[in-house]
Amino acid sequence: MAHETIYQALCIQGRGELRRELARALRTGHARRRPHRQAASRQPRFSHPIVMISERPAQSNDRAVPGHWEGNLIIGKDGASAIGTQVERATRYVMLVHLPGVRGAEDVSTALQTTVQILPRHLTKSLTWDQGSEMAAHHAFTVATGIAVYFCDPISPWQRGSNENINGLLRQYFPTCIGGGGVRDRVGRP
Structure with a gap:
């Protein structure tokens, strides 16, 4: 079933x-x-070609080597706030990215760059994200940080399972802190 x-x-x-x-x-x-949107109704969001999750190195799939991250954007109630979440696949270490008021592609890229600068180089191998428009500046992020960005297949949140779980826990345990009531992820799910 x-x-x-x-x-x-x-x-x-x-x-x-x-x-x-x-x-x-x-x-x-x-x-x-x-109901979720159909993949056929999605519009291309990226000016640079994206690298799909199927091309991600095998070492990141087995979670044995630290440094491979999963990320997403959580939008607060009425779109008033946003938080970027990053989860390291091997250790499940979580980093929250503050996005005060704005969440365009350049803003997200800059905030992610600032956040990953505190990490040692051996812990910054790759980042896997969904195909949201907030990562349209993925190429600039990769050039600035040297971190390869991989994208999940459309409407496939299970490909970033650790991150989806963390986002669900954040929405459950901190509903009033993130957006003042209810929190939705980027695609509008509660």
Whole structure:
């Protein structure tokens, strides 16, 4: 049975008080699933060619060698705030990137550059990100830092599983600190 079928069964079958209990038990607190956009409706966002996750070095896939990172952008309620998250794949070390007010591609690139400067060189091998427009300046980031950037396939958050888990925990445990109420990731999921 697919995970989507299980979620649909939980969300559809509950009625009345049972539905409210189910919603409270779910990490997001929402009883209704939102459909995701289709990959065919996506527009190209990058002026430089992107390197896909399938071309990422094998050493980053087995999590044995530290220095390979996963990243994403979390947008606060009503788009009022944003935080970049980076998770190191081997150690699960988390770094939060402060983005005060603006979150354009150049702003994200500059903030990421500032954040990774504190790391020793042997801990900065690669960064895997989704195909969000906030990484349109990925080439400038790579030139400035020497860190290769790899991109996940469209609508494939499981390819950055550690980062998605951390983002979910941040949304669950700090809902009022990030965006003053509820937090959505870049694609608008609760």
